[in-house]
């Protein structure tokens with residue numbers, strides 16, 4: 001099916017941010033919406049992720065634009081509205097936990113609950129401390145905590161006031177992988193239970209994949225693409241998005257013809273059939289074609305469609321999988337293929353270098369070539 005749509009698929013947007021902010025020579029021109037669930041803001045270093053969160057939180061003021069929750073502005077330059085950070089109703093946690101060093105763990109978590117009754121405050125705080133595995137640490141000064149413990153306190157504190165919107169800026173980056181896994185699972189559970197609207201910043205692709213319901217890809221201060229996670233990974237809107245998302249097989253081609261469900265292209269004389277595309281490619285148009293390395297099929301006999309005779313020229317052993325670099329025998333793209341260790345053995349790839357690759361049309365995604373993409 002052509003993958004041109006990026007519909008949100010259900011829940012209404014709670015948070016809408018559309019603003020412009022210049023810092024030195026860097027210009028952030030942001031358009032972002034978030035609904036209940038985890039929206040991962042993914043992008044390379046310096047793409048503007050932190051600045052985006054800080055602007056939404058109210059720690060830095062955009063030059064123009066609007067930020068609204070359920071339609072009500074917390075910032076609106078034209079209307080002269082700028083609600084201070086502590087009144088926006090957002091929880092925020094950054095890379096390094098910013099806790100009050102003179103307070104205990106319990107006092108830190110309870111800090112945002114000063115307006116609540118004592119009984120209420122105690123109940124909410126105790127429940128969160130237990131949830132974050134901090135029971136027994138209540139009376140500790142935060143200075144004596146490990147990095148992981150301190151980050152759990154920071155997350156519990158961000159959640160304590162019952163905020164519906166949570167802004168999290170790489171909150172797990174300083175933690176080891178085991179702890180990250182636990183906290184990701186906890187965050188996922190809390191997002192579902194409390195219907196939280198979470199914007200989670202990361203430049204870690206695996207983390208983005210593990211956490212995101214929706215994914216927004218940021219580059220050079222702009223959101224290049226946003227949508228449900230799998231739709232963005234499967235159907236990037238152009239080569240830049242594909243490469244930021246770790247695509248390794250992206251090759252140039254030209255459209256030959258197209259109907260409603262299939263598109264025929266040529267890549268240096270090799271003709272291929274694709275069943276997924278972004279935009280509205282027309283015959284003669286320059287495009288980029290993508291296929292994920294684990295979707296390429298290695299065959300002994302010739303497949304009926306998209307067959308590419310090729311040979312292995314390099315090979316990398318990652319333990320549980322092999323990454324194979326193929327050079328085409330004739331016309332066609334060079335491709336990288338990833339194969340799990342077991343099929344590698346079963347197919348006896350070790351002793352055979354020449355194969356016919358099959359590129360299933362539903363796994364080939366066509367994108368307008370960047371020079372001609374509307375950016």
Ligand SMILES: Nc1ncnc2c1ncn2[C@@H]1O[C@H](COP(=O)(O)OP(=O)(O)OP(=O)(O)O)[C@@H](O)[C@H]1O
Pocket residue numbers: 023024025026043044045046047048049050051052203
């Ligand atoms: N106060 C400032 N003055 C000048 N430039 C700034 C300021 N704050 C941020 N920038 C610039 O804005 C750009 C975006 O920075 P930001 O911290 O948002 O990136 P990021 O995507 O979060 O990167 P990282 O993943 O490395 O944290 C960078 O080029 C940075 O140098």
